Amino acid sequence: MSATIKSVAEYAGVSIKTVSRVINNEGTVKPDTLAKVQQAIDALDYRPNKAARDLAGRDNYVLGYVYDNPNAYYILAMQNGILKECRSNGYELLIHPCDATNPDIIDELVNMVNSARLAGLILSPPLSEMPDVLQAMDDKGIQYVRVLSGDKAPDNKPCVLVDDYQAARQITGHLLDQGHQRIAFIAGEKQHHSTTERQRGFYQALADHGIQADPELVIDGTYSFGTGVQSIQQLLALPEPPTALFACNDEIAAGALFGARMQGVDVPEALAIAGFENSPFSTQTFPPLTTASQPTAQIAQRATSSLIRSLQARKRKAENHTIPADIFVPELIVRESTSR
Amino acid sequence: MSATIKSVAEYAGVSIKTVSRVINNEGTVKPDTLAKVQQAIDALDYRPNKAARDLAGRDNYVLGYVYDNPNAYYILAMQNGILKECRSNGYELLIHPCDATNPDIIDELVNMVNSARLAGLILSPPLSEMPDVLQAMDDKGIQYVRVLSGDKAPDNKPCVLVDDYQAARQITGHLLDQGHQRIAFIAGEKQHHSTTERQRGFYQALADHGIQADPELVIDGTYSFGTGVQSIQQLLALPEPPTALFACNDEIAAGALFGARMQGVDVPEALAIAGFENSPFSTQTFPPLTTASQPTAQIAQRATSSLIRSLQARKRKAENHTIPADIFVPELIVRESTSR
DNA sequence: GAGTAAAATGACAGCGTTGTCATTATTATG
DNA sequence: CATAATAATGACAACGCTGTCATTTTACTC
Numbered sequence: 001m002s003a004t005i006k007s008v009a010e011y012a013g014v015s016i017k018t019v020s021r022v023i024n025n026e027g028t029v030k031p032d033t034l035a036k037v038q039q040a041i042d043a044l045d046y047r048p049n050k051a052a053r054d055l056a057g058r059d060n061y062v063l064g065y066v067y068d069n070p071n072a073y074y075i076l077a078m079q080n081g082i083l084k085e086c087r088s089n090g091y092e093l094l095i096h097p098c099d100a101t102n103p104d105i106i107d108e109l110v111n112m113v114n115s116a117r118l119a120g121l122i123l124s125p126p127l128s129e130m131p132d133v134l135q136a137m138d139d140k141g142i143q144y145v146r147v148l149s150g151d152k153a154p155d156n157k158p159c160v161l162v163d164d165y166q167a168a169r170q171i172t173g174h175l176l177d178q179g180h181q182r183i184a185f186i187a188g189e190k191q192h193h194s195t196t197e198r199q200r201g202f203y204q205a206l207a208d209h210g211i212q213a214d215p216e217l218v219i220d221g222t223y224s225f226g227t228g229v230q231s232i233q234q235l236l237a238l239p240e241p242p243t244a245l246f247a248c249n250d251e252i253a254a255g256a257l258f259g260a261r262m263q264g265v266d267v268p269e270a271l272a273i274a275g276f277e278n279s280p281f282s283t284q285t286f287p288p289l290t291t292a293s294q295p296t297a298q299i300a301q302r303a304t305s306s307l308i309r310s311l312q313a314r315k316r317k318a319e320n321h322t323i324p325a326d327i328f329v330p331e332l333i334v335r336e337s338t339s340r
Numbered sequence: 341m342s343a344t345i346k347s348v349a350e351y352a353g354v355s356i357k358t359v360s361r362v363i364n365n366e367g368t369v370k371p372d373t374l375a376k377v378q379q380a381i382d383a384l385d386y387r388p389n390k391a392a393r394d395l396a397g398r399d400n401y402v403l404g405y406v407y408d409n410p411n412a413y414y415i416l417a418m419q420n421g422i423l424k425e426c427r428s429n430g431y432e433l434l435i436h437p438c439d440a441t442n443p444d445i446i447d448e449l450v451n452m453v454n455s456a457r458l459a460g461l462i463l464s465p466p467l468s469e470m471p472d473v474l475q476a477m478d479d480k481g482i483q484y485v486r487v488l489s490g491d492k493a494p495d496n497k498p499c500v501l502v503d504d505y506q507a508a509r510q511i512t513g514h515l516l517d518q519g520h521q522r523i524a525f526i527a528g529e530k531q532h533h534s535t536t537e538r539q540r541g542f543y544q545a546l547a548d549h550g551i552q553a554d555p556e557l558v559i560d561g562t563y564s565f566g567t568g569v570q571s572i573q574q575l576l577a578l579p580e581p582p583t584a585l586f587a588c589n590d591e592i593a594a595g596a597l598f599g600a601r602m603q604g605v606d607v608p609e610a611l612a613i614a615g616f617e618n619s620p621f622s623t624q625t626f627p628p629l630t631t632a633s634q635p636t637a638q639i640a641q642r643a644t645s646s647l648i649r650s651l652q653a654r655k656r657k658a659e660n661h662t663i664p665a666d667i668f669v670p671e672l673i674v675r676e677s678t679s680r
Numbered sequence: 681g682a683g684t685a686a687a688a689t690g691a692c693a694g695c696g697t698t699g700t701c702a703t704t705a706t707t708a709t710g
Numbered sequence: 711c712a713t714a715a716t717a718a719t720g721a722c723a724a725c726g727c728t729g730t731c732a733t734t735t736t737a738c739t740c
Contacts, residue, residue, distance in 0.1 A: 004726055015690045020728060028688065030736095051394035052726035055695045060391065070620075072412035080437055095435065097420055114342060225624035251621075258626065261601050280410075281591075284565035286598065344696060355720045360698060368718065370706095392696030395725045 003044035012040035023048055025312075050090070060117040062092045063307065066109060067124055068100040070223065073279055074296055078124055078147070081300025089308050094118065100126050106136045113142050120144055120307045122300070128159075129193050143314070145307035147299055149193040153325040158310055160303040160326045164194050164276075167292040167330035168201025168246070169208075171274050174290070174332060175244045176209050178340055180272060184242035186231045186252050188223035198248055198276060217242050221252065228255020229262075236263055236271075243271060244338070250275035250282045253289050257337065272338040276330070287336035294330040302326050343384035352380035363388055363430065365652055388430045400457040402432045403647065406449060407464055408440040410563070413619055414636055418464055418487070421640025429648050434458065440466050446476045453482050460484055460647045462640070468499075469533050483654070485647035487639055489533040493665040498650050500643040500666045504534050504616075507632040507670035508541025509548075511614050512586055514630070514672060516549050518680055520584035520612060525553075526571045526596065528563035528588040535563075538588055538616060557582050561592065568595020569602075576603055576611075583611060584678070590615035590622045593629050597677065612678040616670070627676035634670040642666050 005023075009016040014037060021029050022037040029037070040046070054060045065082055067075050079095065086093045094116055098108060113121065120143035127133055128146035137144050138157075146159040151166060153159055175183050185202050188195040199218075206213050216238060221227030228247060232255070235242055247253035253275030257267055265271050267287060275282055278293035306326070345363075349356040354377060361369050362377040369377070380386070394400045405422055407415050419435065426433045434456055438448060453461065460483035467473055468486035477484050478497075486499040491506060493499055515523050525542050528535040539558075546553050556578060561567030568587060572595070575582055587593035593615030597607055605611050607627060615622055618633035646666070 005728095006726075016727080017690060017692095017729095018688085021689085024728085030688065033688080049395070049726050051391045051400070052695090053728075054391035055389070055395050055697085055725090056727040056729080057695085072416045072620075076412045076415060079435065083435060083437070092432070093435065095419065095423060095433065097423070225621055229624075229626060255624070258598065258601075261598070262626065280412075281565055284569075284595070286569055286602070346696075356697080357699095357720060357722095358718085361719085364698085370718065373718080389696050392725090393698075395727085396696075396698040397725085398698085 003046040005046070005048070008037065008040045008044055008046045011044060012036045048090075050092070054117070059119045059311070061090060062094055062116065062118055063120050063122060063304065064094045064096055064113065064116065064118040065122045065124075066096045066098055066112075066127055068098050068127060069124065071277075071279075074124075074277075077296035078122075078300040081297035081302075082122055082304045084297070085301045085304035085308070089305075091119070091308065098127075100130065106133060109133065110136060110140055110142070113140070118142075120311055122303055122307060123147070124300075125149065125192055125194060126189075129191070143307065143311055145303045145310075147303050149197045151197075151327070158306050158325070160299055160306065161328065162194070162294055162299060163327055163329040164197035165201040165204070167294075167332065168198035168276070169205045170201075170332045171276070171290070171292055172202045172205030172246055173208070174334065175246060175272060175274060175338065176205060176211070178244070178272060178338060180244035181211065182214065182217065182240065182242045183244045183246060184217040184219070184235050186219050186221055186227060186245065186247045186256065188221065188227075188248040188252065190220065192223075195248055202246055221248075223249050223251055225251050225255035225258070228252040228257070229259040230255075232256040232259035233263065236260065236265060241271075245271060245273045247273065247275050249277045250279040250289055250291055253291070253337075254281065254285050257285055257289070268337050268339045274338055278330075278333055283335070285337070287339070290335045290338040291333050292330040293333050295328060299328050302328075343386040345386070345388070348377070348380045348384055348386045351384060352376045390430065390432055393430070394457075399459045399651075401430060402434050402456060402458050403460050403462060403644065404434045404436055404453065404456065404458045405462045405464075406436045406438055406452075406467055408438050408467060409464065411617075411619075414464075414617075417636035418462075418640040421637035421642075422462055422644045424637070425641045425644035425648070429645075431459070431648065438467075440470065446473060449473065450476060450480055450482070453480070458482075460651055462643055462647060463487070464640075465489065465532055465534060469531070483647065483651055485643045485650070487643050489537045491537075491667065498646050498665070500639055500646065501668065502534070502634055502639060503667050503669040504537035505541040505544070507634075507672065508538035508586070508616070509545045510541075510672045511616070511630070511632055512542045512545030513548070514674065515584045515586060515612060515614060515678065516545060516551070518584070518612060518678060520582075521551065522554065522557065522580065522582045523584045523586060524557040524559070524575050524582035526567060526585065526587045526592050527558070527560045528567075528592065530560065532563070535588055542586055561588075563589050563591055565591050565595035565598070568592040568597070569599040570595075572596040572599035573603065576600065576605060581611075585611060585613045587613065587615050589617045590619040590629055590631055593631070593677075594621065594625050597625055597629070608677050608679045614678055618670075618673055623675070625677070627679070630675045630678040631673050632670040633673050635668060639668050642668075 005016045005019050009019045123144055124147045128148045149164045150161050151163045219231045253273050260271050275289045275291040278291045282289040282291050345356045345359050349359045390401050464487045468488045489504045490501050491503045559571045593613050600607055600611050615629045615631040618631045622629040622631050
């Protein structure tokens with residue numbers, strides 16, 4: 001039988017409430033009392049019973065990860081990062097897949113948070129970028145942290161930023177450095193900020209080099225292999241086809257690579273291709289794809305840690321405890337698909 | 341405020357204990373009482389409070405899903421299926437990614453089960469196929485359910501079977517029906533039973549048609565795009581190359597498709613290619629891949645339900661409550677990659 | 681050193697469920 | 711039809727913790 005708060009209290013010669021104060025860092029315990037209790041906790045190898053805490057306390061020590069994103073690798077990496085941080089802080093994770101296009105999505109989320117008594121929510125794109133969802137969470141007083149694309153926080157609510165703009169600028173810059181002048185861009189879903197940010201970075205890099213973007217070379221699509229295949233056909237059929245392509249993600253890039261091969265166009269000799277996201281398969285294409293790597297698990301971990309800290313701060317009524325937003329810049333990974 | 345067992349009891353006009361009996365499937369409730377309670381539960385949208393159950397009861401209502409599988413789609417599908425069943429039974433899910441090649445894996449698992457007080461474990465390949473892991477679980481009295489490849493249960497401990505053998509036989513049969521005689525096979529990791537079962541099905545189908553398998557046409561590899569690319573080069577370089585290929589999964593098939601194109605070999609005209617698993621990208625290759633679809637989420641759901649039932653049975657001391665193993669046969673999906 | 685404010689500690693009632701055991705309704709038996 | 715055996719239901723005390731509020735101890739003032 002494992003130790004309970006009662007046995008710790010007896011061992012330390014204090015009341016259970018004092019032990020409770022110690023384990024919750026309430027800070028109103030005298031240093032020598034605290035030492036006694038700490039020692040008792042260590043001696044008995046006491047670990048608070050989560051079920052009892054949840055039942056007795058106001059909040060549950062459970063965080064929620066809500067996602068709707070077709071990219072399984074991304075979700076899993078997020079999940080792993082969140083999990084890691086949850087574990088080291090005694091929190092548990094509730095996973096909730098959902099459909100962001102569902103008109104009742106807001107009710108669904110509010111319901112879930114209430115019925116599972118979640119302490120807070122971790123939101124990734126596209127949910128983290130839906131104003132009405134965020135508004136509803138604010139209205140209901142539900143704590144959350146967002147992972148979103150951008151180079152500065154849109155407001156002062158907790159978020160972790162992924163600077164797709166900067167990374168896209170670097171990738172495009174890399175292509176330009178290789179001597180390319182006609183560079184095509186294939187976009188993903190416009191609802192994802194990542195797409196617009198990457199596109200913004202693309203344009204900025206061209207501007208940096210004094211190059212006027214050719215609208216014919218910019219194609220809208222979805223984050224899919226199919227988009228890559230179709231778009232590259234369209235691009236190669238142009239009177240003056242591009243010599244390089246920046247695809248909004250690796251799946252599009254892989255599709256474009258496939259499409260180019262189908263038309264007998266050599267990569268990278270006749271066409272350089274860069275992707276984004278550093279998906280596992282980006283090393284398995286022939287040639288391997290130049291891409292940008294976002295440390296998704298690390299981003300998730302940071303987001304979770306920031307959520308937990310703000311949760312604890314709120315509990316101690318430390319009102320204006322603002323946590324500065326972290327920014328991650330995906331790192332350029334050069335592989336053979338853009339060799340000279 | 342969400343409904344409690346007390347409000348359900350009042351609504352149904354019974355005692356809270358009777359409601360408890362209903363939600364725990366204790367089976368000693370009269371049919372019409374049960375109906376009344378069920379209706380009250382539905383009307384009030386009651387969901388048992390996990391913390392209270394955990395605290396009051398002996399076991400925790402938490403299941404664990406332990407996985408080590410490179411295929412993100414598979415994991416996510418499993419997870420969704422498990423989650424669905426967990427939710428409808430008031431269980432929670434603890435996700436635990438791990439590395440099956442880690443020598444301390446067994447300690448890691450036992451530790452995790454104990455410290456999180458898990459009620460049971462859901463194991464998928466390759467963990468579900470590691471005898472020492474299973475042995476350790478048995479020794480420690482940890483309940484589990486396995487998802488594994490096979491056409492009959494290897495023992496009488498709970499499992500859900502995926503009949504890769506039968507499905508592989510069907511795919512190979514489909515290729516044979518198209519008139520192919522020289523059919524190649526590319527295998528995945530031999531540690532995965534799915535590989536050996538699929539290979540067995542392949543051989544059986546050939547034997548069914550009185551064809552002797554040519555060892556030159558059978559290549560060992562890993563479940564990866566790269567294996568596909570390399571293997572197909574090797575196969576096409578043969579004096580008498582195959583006219584059809586059965587790849588052990590879609591990733592290999594996609595690689596083979598890519599490799600064939602690179603060599604100027606048309607698919608399906610000069611080479612028919614079939615994969616396995618019905619991965620999301622199998623519709624996005626050109627041409628789309630013939631494959632076999634395992635309803636992974638459904639399999640996971642069934643496995644979870646079987647675990648939960650056996651957990652409840654054990655609780656009621658119903659000693660020899662054996663649940664027959666479910667068998668799922670993946671379904672053949674014919675697409676253009678094997679058209680005549 | 682008395683009086684007061686503030687800090688530290690404790691007593692005790694829940695939280696929502698399950699387990700135990702007592703009670704009541706139903707069925708089977710002679 | 712009475713009685714025993716069994717099935718169905720209920721009353722109530724835990725489970726281990728936190729919140730509230732009362733009480734005690736300490737620090738500070740004049």
